[in-house]
Amino acid sequence: MTPPSQAAPTGDAIVSVRNLSKTYAGGFQALRNINLDIHRGEIFALLGPNGAGKTTLISIICGMANASEGSVTADGHDTVRDYRAARSLIGLVPQELHTDSFETVWATVNFSRGLFGKAPDPAYIEKVLKDLSLWDKKDTKIMALSGGMKRRVLIAKALSHEPKVLFLDEPSAGVDVELRHDMWRMVRKLREAGTTIILTTHYIEEAEDMADRIGVIRKGELILVQDKHTLMRQLGQKQLVLTLQQPVTNLPASLAGWSLALSADGQILTYTFDAQKDDTGIAQLLAALSAEDIHFKDLQSSESSLEDIFVSLVHETKADVAKEKHPEPHTDRRVTA
Numbered sequence: 001m002t003p004p005s006q007a008a009p010t011g012d013a014i015v016s017v018r019n020l021s022k023t024y025a026g027g028f029q030a031l032r033n034i035n036l037d038i039h040r041g042e043i044f045a046l047l048g049p050n051g052a053g054k055t056t057l058i059s060i061i062c063g064m065a066n067a068s069e070g071s072v073t074a075d076g077h078d079t080v081r082d083y084r085a086a087r088s089l090i091g092l093v094p095q096e097l098h099t100d101s102f103e104t105v106w107a108t109v110n111f112s113r114g115l116f117g118k119a120p121d122p123a124y125i126e127k128v129l130k131d132l133s134l135w136d137k138k139d140t141k142i143m144a145l146s147g148g149m150k151r152r153v154l155i156a157k158a159l160s161h162e163p164k165v166l167f168l169d170e171p172s173a174g175v176d177v178e179l180r181h182d183m184w185r186m187v188r189k190l191r192e193a194g195t196t197i198i199l200t201t202h203y204i205e206e207a208e209d210m211a212d213r214i215g216v217i218r219k220g221e222l223i224l225v226q227d228k229h230t231l232m233r234q235l236g237q238k239q240l241v242l243t244l245q246q247p248v249t250n251l252p253a254s255l256a257g258w259s260l261a262l263s264a265d266g267q268i269l270t271y272t273f274d275a276q277k278d279d280t281g282i283a284q285l286l287a288a289l290s291a292e293d294i295h296f297k298d299l300q301s302s303e304s305s306l307e308d309i310f311v312s313l314v315h316e317t318k319a320d321v322a323k324e325k326h327p328e329p330h331t332d333r334r335v336t337a
């Protein structure tokens, strides 16, 4: 498992976070010594449970909150010393729209561009509004828009000054399936056009679907940064699911040493094994079952999802994660589902 990087910014890093800590007034430490490089052009998903520190981290990177220690650069610009240059590279889509209710969509988005000192570019704003299916609402006041439309306006505002890095804070929270899919499509298009995307999410499927790399934050510590596929391969457990010919009430004592779970109806037996090992133990298990006169009529295997991995990570301490390459399997959930 790759620990969060601690070195100087790597060549392709567009955002570099170094030794970042945040203690709020009152003494609560929300971030502890975060080191993170965001690669140019990637989609990076920051996962973590409520209160883990995701929004605090994003706020500091975007220059909206101060760090207690450490530094952040955006494309080489220090976000404190060189705030304007750094901030103009970043677009932030917050969770909620608080202002501008009496303005039209067009005026709001155009104004946002001006805030970053960019010359007006009606053709660009038109393209952004069209991409977000907002063009026919351009003269509508914000207060007359639906929640989903307001979300689209937030994205349009964040894109108005052509940022190189786009932060999406919980993009899927409270949006319907259609908007979620529109948003994912748009994010992919932006990435293809060279924009770096960083999203925070509770939705594992969002990270699984979208991200190139995943960071997991827990209690203010970045406990893992990993390429998504590598993460799933390294930590992935596999399950062999056997549908039995006859239900069994209890497993014989001779099978006690195996990582087996029996469904409540006694019909499905799930064996969890380490997918990385050469010897998975499957052949020996099948022989042991046969010796106990337990026969199966169907057999299939499945890999643990990112959700399984995430759940096990956030419930372990950092020391556990370092010590234990392979988290506990979650067989009971699968077999009784």
Ligand SMILES: Nc1ncnc2c1ncn2[C@@H]1O[C@H](COP(=O)(O)OP(=O)(O)OP(=O)(O)O)[C@@H](O)[C@H]1O
Pocket: 024, 025, 026, 028, 030, 048, 049, 050, 051, 052, 053, 054, 055, 056, 057
């Ligand atoms: N202004 C503040 N003053 C004191 N503590 C704060 C402040 N803002 C956030 N915190 C605390 O810092 C911790 C991290 O909060 P943060 O909002 O960054 O978490 P999060 O990962 O974004 O959570 P969520 O997923 O719920 O949005 C929480 O314990 C929160 O209560």
